[in-house]
Amino acid sequence: xxxxxxxxxxxxxxxxxxxxxxxxxxxxxxxxxxxxxxxxxxxxxxxxxxxxxxxxxxxxxxxxxxxxxxxxxxxxxxxxxxxxxxxxxxxxxxxxxxxxxxxxxxxxxxxxxxxxxxxxxxxxxxxxxxxxxxxxxxxxxxxxxxxxxxxxxxxxxxxxxxxxxxxxxxxxxxxxxxxxxxxxxxxxxxxxxxxxxxxxxxxxxxxxxxxxxxxxxxxxxxxxxxxxxxxxxxxxxxxxxxxxxxxxxxxxxxxxxxxxxxxxxxxxxxxxxxxxxxxxxxxxxxxxxxxxxxxxxxxxxxxxxxxxxxxxxxxxxxxxxxxxxxxxxxxxxxxxxxxxxxxxxxxxxxxxxxxxxxxxxxxxxxxxxxxxxxxxxxxxxxxxxxxxxxxxxxxxxxxxxxxxxxxxxxxxxxxxxxxxxxxxxxxxxxxxxxxxxxxxxxxxxxxxxxxxxxxxxxxxxxxxxxxxxxx
Amino acid sequence: xxxxxxxxxxxxxxxxxxxxxxxxxxxxxxxxxxxxxxxxxxxxxxxxxxxxxxxxxxxxxxxxxxxxxxxxxxxxxxxxxxxxxxxxxxxxxxxxxxxxxxxxxxxxxxxxxxxxxxxxxxxxxxxxxxxxxxxxxxxxxxxxxxxxxxxxxxxxxxxxxxxxxxxxxxxxxxxxxxxxxxxxxxxxxxxxxxxxxxxxxxxxxxxxxxxxxxxxxxxxxxxxxxxxxxxxxxxxxxxxxxxxxxxxxxxxxxxxxxxxxxxxxxxxxxxxxxxxxxxxxxxxxxxxxxxxxxxxxxxxxxxxxxxxxxxxxxxxxxxxxxxxxxxxxxxxxxxxxxxxxxxxxxxxxxxxxxxxxxxxxxxxxxxxxxxxxxxxxxxxxxxxxxxxxxxxxxxxxxxxxxxxxxxxxxxxxxxxxxxxxxxxxxxxxxxxxxxxxxxxxxxxxxxxxxxxxxxxxxxxxxxxxxxxxxx
Numbered sequence: 037x038x039x040x041x042x043x044x045x046x047x048x049x050x051x052x053x054x055x056x057x058x059x060x061x062x063x064x065x066x067x068x069x070x071x072x073x074x075x076x077x078x079x080x081x082x083x084x085x086x087x088x089x090x091x092x093x094x095x096x097x098x099x100x101x102x103x104x105x106x107x108x109x110x111x112x113x114x115x116x117x118x119x120x121x122x123x124x125x126x127x128x129x130x131x132x133x134x135x136x137x138x139x140x141x142x143x144x145x146x147x148x149x150x151x152x153x154x155x156x157x158x159x160x161x162x163x164x165x166x167x168x169x170x171x172x173x174x175x176x177x178x179x180x181x182x183x184x185x186x187x188x189x190x191x192x193x194x195x196x197x198x199x200x201x202x203x204x205x206x207x208x209x210x211x212x213x214x215x216x217x218x219x220x221x222x223x224x225x226x227x228x229x230x231x232x233x234x235x236x237x238x239x240x241x242x243x244x245x246x247x248x249x250x251x252x253x254x255x256x257x258x259x260x261x262x263x264x265x266x267x268x269x270x271x272x273x274x275x276x277x278x279x280x281x282x283x284x285x286x287x288x289x290x291x292x293x294x295x296x297x298x299x300x301x302x303x304x305x306x307x308x309x310x311x312x313x314x315x316x317x318x319x320x321x322x323x324x325x326x327x328x329x330x331x332x333x334x335x336x337x338x339x340x341x342x343x344x345x346x347x348x349x350x351x352x353x354x355x356x357x358x359x360x361x362x363x364x365x366x367x368x369x370x371x372x373x374x375x376x377x378x379x380x381x382x383x384x385x386x387x388x389x390x391x392x393x394x395x396x397x398x399x400x401x402x403x404x405x406x407x408x409x410x411x412x413x414x415x416x417x418x419x420x421x422x423x424x425x426x427x428x429x430x431x432x433x434x435x436x437x438x439x440x441x442x443x444x445x446x447x448x449x450x451x452x453x454x455x456x457x458x459x460x461x462x463x464x465x466x467x468x469x470x471x472x473x474x475x476x477x478x479x480x481x482x483x484x485x486x487x488x489x490x491x492x493x494x495x496x497x498x499x500x501x502x503x504x505x506x507x
Numbered sequence: 508x509x510x511x512x513x514x515x516x517x518x519x520x521x522x523x524x525x526x527x528x529x530x531x532x533x534x535x536x537x538x539x540x541x542x543x544x545x546x547x548x549x550x551x552x553x554x555x556x557x558x559x560x561x562x563x564x565x566x567x568x569x570x571x572x573x574x575x576x577x578x579x580x581x582x583x584x585x586x587x588x589x590x591x592x593x594x595x596x597x598x599x600x601x602x603x604x605x606x607x608x609x610x611x612x613x614x615x616x617x618x619x620x621x622x623x624x625x626x627x628x629x630x631x632x633x634x635x636x637x638x639x640x641x642x643x644x645x646x647x648x649x650x651x652x653x654x655x656x657x658x659x660x661x662x663x664x665x666x667x668x669x670x671x672x673x674x675x676x677x678x679x680x681x682x683x684x685x686x687x688x689x690x691x692x693x694x695x696x697x698x699x700x701x702x703x704x705x706x707x708x709x710x711x712x713x714x715x716x717x718x719x720x721x722x723x724x725x726x727x728x729x730x731x732x733x734x735x736x737x738x739x740x741x742x743x744x745x746x747x748x749x750x751x752x753x754x755x756x757x758x759x760x761x762x763x764x765x766x767x768x769x770x771x772x773x774x775x776x777x778x779x780x781x782x783x784x785x786x787x788x789x790x791x792x793x794x795x796x797x798x799x800x801x802x803x804x805x806x807x808x809x810x811x812x813x814x815x816x817x818x819x820x821x822x823x824x825x826x827x828x829x830x831x832x833x834x835x836x837x838x839x840x841x842x843x844x845x846x847x848x849x850x851x852x853x854x855x856x857x858x859x860x861x862x863x864x865x866x867x868x869x870x871x872x873x874x875x876x877x878x879x880x881x882x883x884x885x886x887x888x889x890x891x892x893x894x895x896x897x898x899x900x901x902x903x904x905x906x907x908x909x910x911x912x913x914x915x916x917x918x919x920x921x922x923x924x925x926x927x928x929x930x931x932x933x934x935x936x937x938x939x940x941x942x943x944x945x946x947x948x949x950x951x952x953x954x955x956x957x958x959x960x961x962x963x964x965x966x967x968x969x970x971x972x973x974x975x976x977x978x
Contacts, residue, residue: 037949043528045599045600055604057516060512060513061513070619073838074834074840075838077624077627085631085863095859099604108616108618108620121609132599132606133570135806137578138582146588147578148545148547148579149575149577153577156549184696198698199695202674204676221847224823225697227669228698229674232672352695357687369545377649379649381648382807395558395559462832478508479508
């Protein structure tokens with residue numbers, strides 16, 4: 037490569053490193069969410085790309101001045117919305133290295149490092165998760181896509197003819213009312229159809245009711261339907277409730293269903309010994325998703341998919357064109373045979389950096405402290421008679437509400453978020469709007485959680501003052 | 508964040524920047540492909556992740572000593588396999604920044620910058636590609652996933668009931684014999700079924716024959732099938748042949764089929780004015796895929812998907828759970844409504860860096876020179892009576908063979924690749940093994956192509972000497 041090209045990079049990349057370091061050091065100075073209207077960034081940017089190239093200095097300046105002010109800072113200690121997560125420093129470095137190598141693990145031969153490091157890191161993670169060696173791992177971008185592959189394999193097990201002749205309209209899939217919307221979306225994409233997704237009721241703690249699952253399966257069998265898959269969730273999106281996997285696995289066995297477990301968020305918690313029990317029965321799953329970009333300190337995107345039936349997944353997806361003939365070696369795994377995407381970026385590199393940099397104990401300490409902070413917050417909520425907690429807190433998410441109207445709760449949420457100090461999200465539980473505090477960023481400290489709670493209490497006083505008739 | 512955490516990053520990231528700069532400067536010193544057996548890297552790495560964290564220094568050292576020697580260097584000027592591509596410097600910097608921000612564009616509110624910069628950069632690219640403003644763009648990881656969305660939207664147009672009740676077994680899809688395998692794989696995933704994919708014959712220049720397409724559609728209609736989609740390819744994977752899109756668009760109109768155009772590789776070439784004609788008729792496509800990580804100097808992964816019917820795509824995929832209620836603003840696009848993946852990493856940032864750093868003229872100059880190098884190589888092949896060219900060279904890929912046996916051609920390929928200087932791949936055309944030289948890396952210079960050709964000629968002399976009976 038030309039010297040100028042490389043020298044320009046060296047200067048600009050060093051400047052970018054300094055920017056990142058300063059950003060991480062001072063991230064609390066940024067408002068978590070921008071104050072802007074839709075279209076503001078579009079309006080600030082030129083209508084066309086430049087004809088001639090621009091210097092890095094200008095691009096980096098615009099990045100700081102124009103782009104960053106439109107960013108929601110998911111890497112901010114005050115980010116407690118959705119599932120809080122972390123773009124950790126080892127992964128930031130690894131992403132840069134991966135982009136520089138730009139190596140692509142389509143099949144083994146196209147880059148042994150990509151395939152083998154993916155196998156190694158997912159074997160390491162499998163140990164951390166206490167899963168049997170029979171679990172085969174691969175990386176996708178998002179949990180939606182991982183679950184799509186689990187459900188596709190389920191279809192292949194139930195109806196091997198689908199690969200050739202298409203989905204049959206009688207296949208039915210089971211998941212709970214609290215399952216992630218991606219399960220339903222995957223069923224749409226796969227040609228299963230939304231009407232063939234049964235949403236099984238949950239108990240008072242938002243966990244799938246096994247008896248209701250059996251009833252639904254029986255009803256479908258009686259109607260000539262063909263139950264093929266059940267999706268259990270370990271750590272649902274609203275409340276982090278944990279479906280009773282052992283009972284669901286029994287039912288899956290009884291009816292010969294594929295059991296897919298969505299542990300996209302909660303899977304990482306199993307690294308902590310005292311939380312291991314949330315994975316009871318998961319070793320019986322046919323497939324499993326755990327997102328490293330949720331609670332394993334990886335930036336987007338790194339969704340880990342495991343299956344103990346790679347043979348079935350491979351049967352569903354293997355399709356080898358002449359120009360991609362793989363090497364003939366049993367140790368050479370060709371990951372393109374196990375899913376839709378063909379290109380495979382070197383995502384495993386960041387997982388390897390993360391696992392080595394933090395070590396099992398480092399990850400364990402972080403997750404343990406985040407769960408402790410959530411329990412502390414739950415205690416504050418419980419101790420304040422103006423609030424009610426809306427769900428148990430098994431992990432690092434707390435759902436609660438002010439004992440008033442939904443409008444008041446919305447007003448509290450909006451006021452808290454307008455502070456720019458924290459960003460909370462919401463959900464609806466038992467028909468009521470609930471505030472939702474998710475703790476998961478590496479930088480989040482006790483003071484951040486205290487601040488969030490203080491802001492909620494302040495906003496509540498304001499909302500109370502505005503109660504109709506209160507003036 | 509703690510000072511040590513940030514300081515450690517600053518030191519290690521600077522070291523990583525220097526490694527990348529040195530790597531780019533001296534990349535020709537690396538063998539393009541590693542000499543190793545399957546499992547070698549697995550065997551060199553520990554069986555378990557460390558319990559306690561390790562210093563960056565050690566991780567970076569192992570990266571250099573253990574990981575890099577197992578990498579196929581797709582960013583090497585001698586990489587001429589598959590489709591050559593580039594992890595360019597502006598994108599390397601942008602990937603680091605994106606990982607540090609770790610912002611996630613699920614819907615507009617979760618990060619306006621992600622959504623709006625994706626809209627802006629894809630509007631810029633749309634202009635470069637000469638497409639109408641009505642083309643709505645979004646980014647997926649790979650072309651396989653982009654095309655999956657095109658075909659899913661096609662199904663939604665033909666059979667809006669599929670979303671609710673699943674795919675019907677009579678839907679048929681048309682593409683050429685030379686189409687990428689991902690089209691068939693997408694049909695499997697979507698529940699269309701492999702048997703419902705018709706592979707239309709091609710002419711002597713590997714382009715779909717419109718008359719054969721009409722015949723296949725008619726045959727299916729007569730048999731009670733329901734043709735719903737045709738996939739044309741602009742730049743096929745084997746030979747970069749260009750299907751006659753205007754004629755195919757006429758047929759799509761006539762039979763009310765969705766027209767999806769796979770221009771994953773070749774789309775970028777349209778930035779060059781004299782190559783614009785390869786996009787004739789593409790403005791009539793319902794959807795289109797162009798991979799920036801192929802020929803737009805982006806590292807993996809960045810697949811650009813356009814559709815002029817976002818309404819249909821949205822109808823297929825929109826599904827909004829309570830915890831993701833978007834803001835009520837017509838300018839706030841919620842990209843989660845237009846596909847399977849929910850999380851959306853800040854891929855647009857690297858596209859913005861690339862388009863600004865190179866500018867339209869910079870990109871144009873690079874692509875133009877790569878096409879010229881391919882034509883030069885084609886001329887050398889044509890001038891040597893021992894070789895035959897196997898396909899036209901409209902872009903930057905040259906397919907040719909030594910006029911001997913497949914075994915001899917394979918031996919030539921193996922010998923050339925064993926040099927470590929270049930990496931070529933192969934394909935099969937008209938039943939014969941062909942060598943395939945793809946030019947597309949930013950660093951590839953005339954000397955690299957000359958060297959590749961010289962290596963082929965040397966290896967051919969060896970292969971000729973080894974002809975049975977020649978000793």
